[in-house]
Amino acid sequence: xxxxxxxxxxxxxxxxxxxxxxxxxxxxxxxxxxxxxxxxxxxxxxxxxxxxxxxxxxxxxxxxxxxxxxxxxxxxxxxxxxxxxxxxxxxxxxxxxxxxxxxxxxxxxxxxxxxxxxxxxxxxxxxxxxxxxxxxxxxxxxxxxxxxxxxxxxxxxxxxxxxxxxxxxxxxxxxxxxxxxxxxxxxxxxxxxxxxxxxxxxxxxxxxxxxxxxxxxxxxxxxxxxxxxxxxxxxxxxxxxxxxxxxxxxxxxxxxxxxxxxxxxxxxxxxxxxxxxxxxxxxxxxxxxxxxxxxxxxxxxxxx
Amino acid sequence: xxxxxxxxxxxxxxxxxxxxxxxxxxxxxxxxxxxxxxxxxxxxxxxxxxxxxxxxxxxxxxxxxxxxxxxxxxxxxxxxxxxxxxxxxxxxxxxxxxxxxxxxxxxxxxxxxxxxxxxxxxxxxxxxxxxxxxxxxxxxxxxxxxxxxxxxxxxxxxxxxxxxxxxxxxxxxxxxxxxxxxxxxxxxxxxxxxxxxxxxxxxxxxxxxxxxxxxxxxxxxxxxxxxxxxxxxxxxxxxxxxxxxxxxxxxxxxxxxxxxxxxxxxxxx
Numbered sequence: 001x002x003x004x005x006x007x008x009x010x011x012x013x014x015x016x017x018x019x020x021x022x023x024x025x026x027x028x029x030x031x032x033x034x035x036x037x038x039x040x041x042x043x044x045x046x047x048x049x050x051x052x053x054x055x056x057x058x059x060x061x062x063x064x065x066x067x068x069x070x071x072x073x074x075x076x077x078x079x080x081x082x083x084x085x086x087x088x089x090x091x092x093x094x095x096x097x098x099x100x101x102x103x104x105x106x107x108x109x110x111x112x113x114x115x116x117x118x119x120x121x122x123x124x125x126x127x128x129x130x131x132x133x134x135x136x137x138x139x140x141x142x143x144x145x146x147x148x149x150x151x152x153x154x155x156x157x158x159x160x161x162x163x164x165x166x167x168x169x170x171x172x173x174x175x176x177x178x179x180x181x182x183x184x185x186x187x188x189x190x191x192x193x194x195x196x197x198x199x200x201x202x203x204x205x206x207x208x209x210x211x212x213x214x215x216x217x218x219x220x221x222x223x224x225x226x227x228x229x230x231x232x233x234x235x236x237x238x239x240x241x242x243x244x245x246x247x248x249x250x251x252x253x254x255x256x257x258x259x260x261x262x263x264x265x266x267x268x269x270x271x272x273x274x275x276x277x278x279x280x281x282x283x284x285x286x287x288x289x290x291x292x293x294x295x296x297x298x299x300x301x302x303x304x
Numbered sequence: 305x306x307x308x309x310x311x312x313x314x315x316x317x318x319x320x321x322x323x324x325x326x327x328x329x330x331x332x333x334x335x336x337x338x339x340x341x342x343x344x345x346x347x348x349x350x351x352x353x354x355x356x357x358x359x360x361x362x363x364x365x366x367x368x369x370x371x372x373x374x375x376x377x378x379x380x381x382x383x384x385x386x387x388x389x390x391x392x393x394x395x396x397x398x399x400x401x402x403x404x405x406x407x408x409x410x411x412x413x414x415x416x417x418x419x420x421x422x423x424x425x426x427x428x429x430x431x432x433x434x435x436x437x438x439x440x441x442x443x444x445x446x447x448x449x450x451x452x453x454x455x456x457x458x459x460x461x462x463x464x465x466x467x468x469x470x471x472x473x474x475x476x477x478x479x480x481x482x483x484x485x486x487x488x489x490x491x492x493x494x495x496x497x498x499x500x501x502x503x504x505x506x507x508x509x510x511x512x513x514x515x516x517x518x519x520x521x522x523x524x525x526x527x528x529x530x531x532x533x534x535x536x537x538x539x540x541x542x543x544x545x546x547x548x549x550x551x552x553x554x555x556x557x558x559x560x561x562x563x564x565x566x567x568x569x570x571x572x573x
Contacts, residue, residue: 195403202371203420204391213420217407294406294452 078264083271086264090272100253104272107249110166110238111280114173118230122178126185126226130219131211140186147179152240159245168245173237177230184226188219221295224288231284235277322506323347323370323474328379330365338531339365343379345525345534347474347506352497354509354517355525358567362532363510364478370508371397371476384473393421396472398480402459404451404466411435411447414465421470430469437465440499457488464499475500475507482512490548493520497546514567518559519546526566538563 046054060080066072067079074082093100125143128135155172162168192215200210216223242251250273257265289296323346330340340362347353355363368374369381372388372395381388383395404413414434419427438444441461451459460481467475480496481489497520500507511517517524524538540559542550550556 193401193403195399195401196405198373198399199397199403200420201373202391202395202397203417204393205420209420213416214405217405294450 075261075263078267082264083267087268087271090265090268094272100250103248103250103253104276106166106247107238107242107251107273108276110169110173110241110249111234111276113166113170114238115177115231115234115280117170117174118177118181118234119227121174122181122226122230123185123223125178126182126223127189127211129182130186130189131207131215136186143179143182151176151237152244155241155244158241164246166247166249169238169241169247169249172241172245173234176237177234180229180233181223181226184223184229185219187226188222189215190219191215191222192218220288220292224284224292227284227288228281231280232277235273235280239273320349321346322349323383323508324380325370325382326380328366328369328376328381330362330369330374331377340369340376341531341533343532343534345537347508349506350504351522352500352507352509352520353523353525354511354521355527356511356514356517356563356567357527357532358529359512360532361527361529363527365532366527367476367478367508367510370474371395393417393470394473395476396467396470396474397476398460398463398467398478400479400483402451402456402463404454404459404462406451409448409450410438410443410454410462413451413462414438414469417466417470434465434469437468438462440502441465441495456484457492460484460492461495464496468499468503473506475505477507477509479511480509481516489516494546494548496520501545514560514563515551515556518542518556518563519548519550524563526563536566538566 043051063077063080067074067077078086090100094104125135125139129140129143130136151172154175155168158168158171158175162171189211196214196218197210200214205213238249239251239254241247242249243255246252250269254266254269254273257263257269324344325346326344328340328343329338331338343366345353355366357363365374369376370388372391375389383392386392388395404410405416408416411431411434414437415427415430418430435444435447438447441464443458443461443465446454446458446462451462454462463480477496481492484492493516496507499505507520509517509520518540519542521540524540525534526536526538527533528535538559542553542555542559
């Protein structure tokens, strides 16, 4: 500070700045303030809750219109009312601990075990591929090859290997969710910039220290992106597994309801499943918000 | 090819040599580019030296060799009577980017080098020293703040502390303030001079800015490219401590002009 003050009197730049101040003061101070307002459209100014409610009403309204005027057969598309009634029925069934609750519990277990397995395998492979040149050269090509296969096609194999119990569903769910986590982890480990790497090198850090204290924390946002994609995939895997491999979960309830043309039941079961999916996604987002606290503003979560 | 570099007697009051390079060369095997040729220099304890040159003159390569980040192809690199064969704790380094890690508070960032070398317990003990350093650079009160909340200049102050926490024998500065605006840069340079003087630190600065090199340095090594080599040592005759007023003095202007002339000639090659 003091150094700058000292330069003031001799500094030609400051001198000219002083002249400019004098010019500014010479402008006559008459007339009204310059006030104008930037226009934003009415729709963009609505609060989030109102905007979402509007879309919801429009959607249900269209649905009601299409069904009540007989444009679509009620077997194909039930009315919103019917679906709502069925949702209440399913909700009561779940709350009273009737046959749907164990089914839901089975699906929840498949999803959670599948996700845990996918995280374990995906993270380990991701570190192998992202940290070692060998992994990148020798393992990544095979992972990419397997990832391009339609993974649902493996369902019959999992049933043959693991039976009709939840194991085959967990396997398919984990199989689908593993790859995004591998890719997210590997990408995360490459995210550290040259400066950070150089700094760790000058500090004499070992490879493990560099990985744990720098590369992994730097890569957390990418790793969580992989987890979010995985969380969506694990739901799809579990339900597909139930469709194709029997079992006693929610997917099976949907399959049975569909075969009996109970379309409202299918709809309401799907809606409950989507709640499960949302809960899992929210769990990942909230974990990210707490763990990657320094990125809180830029995390693309649904809060606020 | 002969340079006026070899003799370096009587540069500063304290004559003992902290760092010496003798005939250091670097050829990159991949494309056989000669990045450095026959570089010899010595840094006396408490001296401030700069290396200046156009892009691609090998000054980054030189600094990396001095930091123990890459091995030289030929020549001897000796710091405190020990050959440099890798990163060392008696080398402090600072880069253009502060590179503070956002998941660590300021003080945790500063004790990171201790944590890496001696473990968490030692880092915890070093925090008291880190607080002292933060006070020196004018960041008292920002110990437990995360780097997101620091301005560019404040972040560089914190990275000065991180460099100093291991009490290195030599400070290697790789364009440390070139990412800052000019006002902050001038201030940080004066701050750097004060810290170096107080600690009797030996500093070696890589810079693109001739005025910055002149205002800070006792000796300026002018490098020329293709192959990268030292062309001349310019000794700055301005008294210490330097102040920003000196920028307007004839001696300062003459030194800047002289170095600019050397660099212009270099570009014809």
